[in-house]
Amino acid sequence: MSSGAPIAVAMRGITKRFPGVIALDGVTLEVERGELHAICGENGAGKSTLMKILSGVESPDAGQLEVDGVPVQFSGTRAAEAAGIAIIHQELALVEELSVAANVLLGREPRTRLGLRDEAASRRRAADLLQSLESTIDPACRTGSLRVGDQQLVEIAKALSLDASIIVMDEPTSALTEAESARLERTITRLREQGRTILYISHKMDEVFRLADRITVLRDGQHVRTVTRRDTTPAQVTGWMVGREIAGHAFHQSRQPGPPVLEVEGLCLSASEPGRSDRLRDVSFTVHAGEILGIAGLMGAGRTEILETIFGATTANWSGTIRLGGQMVRFGHPREACRAGLAMVTEDRKRLGLFGNLDVAGNVSLCQLSEVVRGGLLSRHAEADLVAGPIKQTGVKTPSIRAAITGLSGGNQQKCIISRWLLTQPRVLLLDDPTRGIDVGAKAELYALIDQLCRDGLAVVLTSSELPELLTLSDRVLVLSEGRVSKELSRAEATEQRIMAAATAG
Numbered sequence: 001m002s003s004g005a006p007i008a009v010a011m012r013g014i015t016k017r018f019p020g021v022i023a024l025d026g027v028t029l030e031v032e033r034g035e036l037h038a039i040c041g042e043n044g045a046g047k048s049t050l051m052k053i054l055s056g057v058e059s060p061d062a063g064q065l066e067v068d069g070v071p072v073q074f075s076g077t078r079a080a081e082a083a084g085i086a087i088i089h090q091e092l093a094l095v096e097e098l099s100v101a102a103n104v105l106l107g108r109e110p111r112t113r114l115g116l117r118d119e120a121a122s123r124r125r126a127a128d129l130l131q132s133l134e135s136t137i138d139p140a141c142r143t144g145s146l147r148v149g150d151q152q153l154v155e156i157a158k159a160l161s162l163d164a165s166i167i168v169m170d171e172p173t174s175a176l177t178e179a180e181s182a183r184l185e186r187t188i189t190r191l192r193e194q195g196r197t198i199l200y201i202s203h204k205m206d207e208v209f210r211l212a213d214r215i216t217v218l219r220d221g222q223h224v225r226t227v228t229r230r231d232t233t234p235a236q237v238t239g240w241m242v243g244r245e246i247a248g249h250a251f252h253q254s255r256q257p258g259p260p261v262l263e264v265e266g267l268c269l270s271a272s273e274p275g276r277s278d279r280l281r282d283v284s285f286t287v288h289a290g291e292i293l294g295i296a297g298l299m300g301a302g303r304t305e306i307l308e309t310i311f312g313a314t315t316a317n318w319s320g321t322i323r324l325g326g327q328m329v330r331f332g333h334p335r336e337a338c339r340a341g342l343a344m345v346t347e348d349r350k351r352l353g354l355f356g357n358l359d360v361a362g363n364v365s366l367c368q369l370s371e372v373v374r375g376g377l378l379s380r381h382a383e384a385d386l387v388a389g390p391i392k393q394t395g396v397k398t399p400s401i402r403a404a405i406t407g408l409s410g411g412n413q414q415k416c417i418i419s420r421w422l423l424t425q426p427r428v429l430l431l432d433d434p435t436r437g438i439d440v441g442a443k444a445e446l447y448a449l450i451d452q453l454c455r456d457g458l459a460v461v462l463t464s465s466e467l468p469e470l471l472t473l474s475d476r477v478l479v480l481s482e483g484r485v486s487k488e489l490s491r492a493e494a495t496e497q498r499i500m501a502a503a504t505a506g
């Protein structure tokens with residue numbers, strides 16, 4: 001099965017425990033020099049933990065690590081970087097207050113002869129790296145002002161700047177659009193031509209099967225098997241991941257949309273900076289009860305802005321009218337929107353969705369505080385009762401509802417946010433790229449759940465960076481291009497080609 005290339009990385013019998021969980025249980029993995037080795041597994045399988053150990057972020061409780069045949073022990077990421085290993089993190093680990101250039105070159109900024117930081121050289125270097133990713137992000141701008149997709153590109157540029165021979169990519173495309181993912185794939189091809197070794201975590205099977213030489217499957221912290229991509233199929237791999245059959249996603253029975261619930265007319269959103277063009281221009285649409293409206297468009301086309309404006313989560317100036325159940329509304333704060341029966345799952349769970357100082361239950365019950373307060377005090381019993389249902393429904397894997405939210409795997413954090421909105425029993429649900437980072441099995445379950453809620457009368461607006469997801473779920477697809485609606489497609493008309501054509505129309 002092996003191609004006979006030298007072993008770049010060997011991990012033997014790696015075990016890692018966290019309070020209440022064995023994240024890795026004696027995992028052994030060999031990666032050949034120059035190969036692209038994909039790591040697959042359900043949410044919480046241990047993929048990120050294994051890669052954090054390889055890149056010096058975490059240290060194992062047991063097991064050995066070898067790089068080029070030499071045993072190593074990393075005391076931190078700097079030690080791993082010195083051994084030629086760089087990681088692109090799943091949960092973005094950038095300093096929001098700093099500029100893009102500073103983040104890319106953090107701690108390794110070019111210096112002038114006087115030993116001062118050379119800003120101009122930093123910006124040039126960062127611009128070069130971003131350009132190699134075909135991105136036009138300005139290296140001087142504040143990182144926190146960027147959208148998640150752009151932040152992910154900065155994270156990738158940062159790993160590239162280390163010039164590492166072994167690069168770990170933990171779900172690098174989870175926040176990227178199809179076009180951006182294609183650019184990253186071109187970068188990966190270049191890196192491979194340079195002989196670099198890549199470890200690649202992804203929940204997207206098409207990506208894994210396009211890129212990987214070999215695939216390792218983990219389940220519940222254990223190594224299930226390592227196979228050559230040519231000798232296997234996506235169905236086999238997902239089968240090993242979940243250890244059971246996954247239901248298909250076709251919703252044969254068409255939904256029966258009811259009366260209009262959300263009507264948006266002539267929505268315009270002004271630019272974030274003077275001199276830039278408006279972010280939304282004359283956007284109009286209607287969503288009915290029992291209907292899913294998909295919103296497609298490239299990154300920056302205005303998908304998130306539409307949802308944020310409706311939800312009262314924008315500080316920018318906007319005009320136009322929004323009607324909810326026939327009543328004109330204008331929400332100044334998401335709290336008001338919640339009260340009126342709106343719920344929103346944001347694309348950036350770390351920045352807008354999760355509260356690191358609250359436990360799992362606290363994060364889920366957040367919007368329902370009145371339900372869990374007894375005599376002015378938070379009742380932990382009431383809270384536990386409240387969250388039990390949705391946590392089960394979404395299949396959150398956690399040692400306890402009192403565990404720290406930050407200890408959950410990326411996909412399980414997202415399921416907690418989805419549990420939160422389930423509790424609010426909304427009339428309109430705004431989903432901004434809701435399944436980012438969620439494994440195939442959980443996705444199928446979530447699609448079925450959204451479909452069921454919709455059949456029960458919920459109106460849904462959905463954006464996704466994965467076109468197959470939009471096509472699977474939507475009754476209609478609205479395509480945006482540069483802040484305008486460029487096309488509306490019925491379920492029968494919508495295809496990936498038509499959506500892409502409308503999204504790139506000037």
Ligand SMILES: Nc1ncnc2c1ncn2[C@@H]1O[C@H](COP(=O)(O)OP(=O)(O)OP(=O)(O)O)[C@@H](O)[C@H]1O
Pocket residue numbers: 018019021022023041042043044045046047048049050090397398406407408409410411412437439
């Ligand atoms: N810092 C931590 N503290 C406590 N538990 C942790 C911590 N990091 C990981 N875990 C636990 O270890 C297990 C494996 O998590 P890991 O993040 O490796 O999963 P993953 O395979 O990357 O999943 P995903 O696809 O959702 O990203 C999970 O049960 C998780 O809750």
Ligand SMILES: [Mg+2]
Pocket residue numbers: 047048049090170409410411
């Ligand atoms: Mg992970």
